[in-house]
Amino acid sequence: MNDRAYWISWYDLPDNNQAAHQEWLERSYIPEVLSWPGVMWAAHYAAEKKAVPLGGGQGRVRLHAAPDEVPGGTQFILLFGARQPHVFADPGPAAFHAGLAGEDRDMLEARRGVRTNLMVEEARVLGPGGDDDAPPAPAIQLGSFNAVSPEVESELATWYAQWRLPSMKTLPGVVHVRKLVSVAGWAKHACFYEFTSLAERARHFVHYEDAHPDKARWSSDLVARLVHATPGAIVARRTWPRA
DSSP, X not given: OOOOEEEEEEEEOOGGGHHHHHHHIIIIIHHHHHTSTTEEEEEEEEEOTTOOOTTSXXXXXXXXXXXXXXXXXXXXXXXXXXXXXXXXXSSOHHHHHHTOOHHHHHHXXXXXXXXXXXXXXXXXXXXXXXXXXXXXXXXXXXXXXXXXXXXXXHHHHHHIIIIIHHHHTTXXXXXXXXXXXXXXXXXXXXXXXXXXXXXXXXXXXXXXXXXXXXXXXXXXXXXXXXXXXXXXXXXXXXXXXXX
């Protein structure tokens, strides 16, 4: 699938609005965006609050963006994929949303802590559970972050090229891993992992570096020099498409 551009939104919702919001997304908002020329797919996810981070324990993330720097929505992630980023830039999300009214306006205004990024794909690997023509998988992990210096950014590219992405090609349960970079939005970098299920992620991904202590040390040292949106990478299950 020649999808190389992504519009990503993170947000929270009041408990009493979540079911209605999901119904509205499926009935109105998602079909509207899918009708735009060049938009190829949509996927909506709900965060799994008890998911174990990579490496176990409290995870490796040490640096977070300040609360007043990045909106704090973490409950839901909405993604759209397209062939190239200007599909989402003409007219752009802000102008599109400004033209909505009635129920559409009410549903948008119910969202809290909304953060968006428009991103393009830097690299992609297909795992053993992968199908390059399939929509995003039933389970994902999505982290978004910035490097503390240009030197760290250079090392980050090497780490993805030499270790993280190649190691995902043979890991059971992996569908895709997509390393993304930003066109617009707070995070310059993101990594979008797709899994056949949350159970397979927990079984194979969480501790996959245990047998590679040198690589685990490299990963821990590097991640400690990345500034993540709070709380770090979000693990989530797909709520749409339902199949």
